[in-house]
Amino acid sequence: MDPFKSGNLEPRRTVCIFACGVLWLVAVTVASGETPWRQVPLQDVQIKGEMGRRIDVTIENNILQIDISRDFLAPFQSRNQKGGYVGLGKLLDSIVRLAVHTGDPRLRELKDQIIREILATQEEDGYIGIMEPSSRMWSLWDIHEMSYLVYALATDHHFFGTEDSLQAARRLADYIISNWEAHPDNQPGGGSITVYMAVTGLENAFLLLSEEANDSRYKDFVVNFRKLPEWQARIVVGRHGQIEGHIYAYLCRSIAQLRLDDQQFDPRLWQASRQALDFLLHREGMVITGECGDHECWHDSQSGTINLGETCATAYLIRWLDELLRREKKSLYGDIMERVIYNGLFAAQSPDGRRIRYYPPFDGPRSYFSSDTYCCPNNYRRIVAELAGMVGYQTEQxxxxxxxxxxxxxxxxxxxxxxxxxxxxxxxxxxxxxxxxxxxxxxxxxxxxxxxxxxxxxxxxxxxxxxxxxxxxxxxxxxxxxxxxxxxxxxxIPMKLRLVRGRRAQSGRVAVMYGPLVFCLSRQAHADLKDVDLRLITLNPETLEGPFRDEAVHPGGLACRVKAWAPGAWYPHAPTNYTLKLTEFADPTGEATYFHVPNPYDPAFVEDELIVPTKDGSP
Ligand SMILES: [Zn+2]
Structure with missing residues (x-):
């Protein structure tokens, strides 16, 4: 069922296992030309535990509770806007996949109903969107919105074989192609942002449509007109100018390049992914929760405040890691996936599933996004709908x-x-x-x-x-x-609490981890911290104990306990002032993650294992 198959490039390598004290060398050849591992089809995976619970609450308390007619469909029926974004295609894509994964007839009926309503709004020229005629194509975010509709309709055809969806996707894609080819120098958004950011999602949508329609025209548009292999990707830190450092746009396009590489070998298609990996793992681009970026853009300060880790970037990071893992077959990608899923991703949603965040910072209070529409809520729903496919893979052997x-x-x-x-x-x-x-x-x-x-x-x-x-x-x-x-x-897998050294803005501080879980401190759970600057608390690492069961965040959750000194206390000889309970990072009231310690060079502290290079220097 995986639409993205065949082709791979990877040098030969050797994997060792130790068995009964004897070293066995098992040569694993992963040579060029072999196929990527395939996801297990969504309908053949059942997930329980916290990951399964998140899927359930996303369906029951979010997708089945939101007002799709008013918030999502009405703007497409009116078609009178001069700009803006809804995210209907992203929502539809998530519902189609969740309908496949769960087999839930309510979701199947819901996706069919949404598709009927969408198709009823399609104009003679193929347009489906929210814009008035004079704003179509070139206002932000019209092409972006249309691209995800193409993607979702092609996804529906992929899983359910719905011919109406495929034909509507083709007519919409043809609308984009004919209008853009007629005005090749036009820039969506008038050049205020990079073209590739303005049309995020177009490449993946058209590549999928080419496969579903068995028509290379859509792929050719991506390759020859949009010049996907020639993209001069570079990591730009910060948000400025044409917002070249936009992570979501970057990773989305990198995924399209990897998928294209399966069909036409071209080393240029790996450059963007290689640069992003280097930035995340070797140049401080990723923080301890697996999140990346500040205010949607690449960042390397490790500061973790208000605008840390756009949920779209988190979702695309997980999807991109899955694509890398299946092609390069490195377990490291799975290690990063579990870190970002249990921390950055789940912190982006209220534990009951209803509300979604644009940014879940690790330093300072967090807030929910005000709307059910727009990019982050819908990319959250999409990645939750895809998690089932990442649990296990079908390999060659x-x-x-x-x-x-x-x-x-x-x-x-x-x-x-x-x-x-x-x-x-x-x-x-x-x-x-x-x-x-x-x-x-x-x-x-x-x-x-x-x-x-x-x-x-x-x-x-x-x-x-x-x-x-x-x-x-x-x-x-x-x-x-x-x-x-x-x-x-x-x-x-032996698991114990560990204290992980902070870097850059967190230098001299530590975070508490257990396996892939990061812990955080809730001010609300501690009356004695009401007016305290949490960054000035000093932990006594010797008093760390746990983890123990704590259901404050979710059923079966964990917490740990540690004593700490108040700001200005005469540590280490003064008695500690607080006994702190640290909860899982998904705690919606979490406000602090890194803590000051008496001896920042305590040999008991460890480096973040995802960042430390292996002995041969590779990530
Ligand atoms: Zn977003």
């Missing part, structure tokens, strides 16, 4: 488990039969994951498990073996054997 979460995957093995892999776990609140294989006939295949970088080594208990195998952190553990029905694998 079997299956790779990327995200640990209670649930089930049904996938086709290389030999052709369908296997079910069930995960029983409370991860990330606990490091024990039990995987059970169900299949009709015994079959030899390769099972890969992502062993996160935050642990030095983990253990895996295989069926029929008396002793657990030790595997190293920061790589895939690979098990090739003949599996039979009922085989059980128990992965134990």
């Amino acid at each position: 079997g299956v790779a488990i990327n995200l640990y979460t209670a649930g089930q995957l049904k996938l086709r093995l290389p030999g052709g039969q369908v296997a079910t892999i069930t995960q029983r776990t409370d991860y990330p609140h606990d490091g024990v994951i039990t995987l059970t294989v169900s299949l009709a006939q015994p079959e030899a295949f390769e099972l890969r498990l992502r062993i996160p970088r935050y642990c030095e080594e983990a253990s895996v208990k295989l069926p029929d073996q008396s002793e657990a195998v030790v595997v190293k952190g920061g790589d895939w553990a690979i098990f090739s054997r003949t599996w039979k029905d009922g085989d059980e694998v128990v992965l134990t």
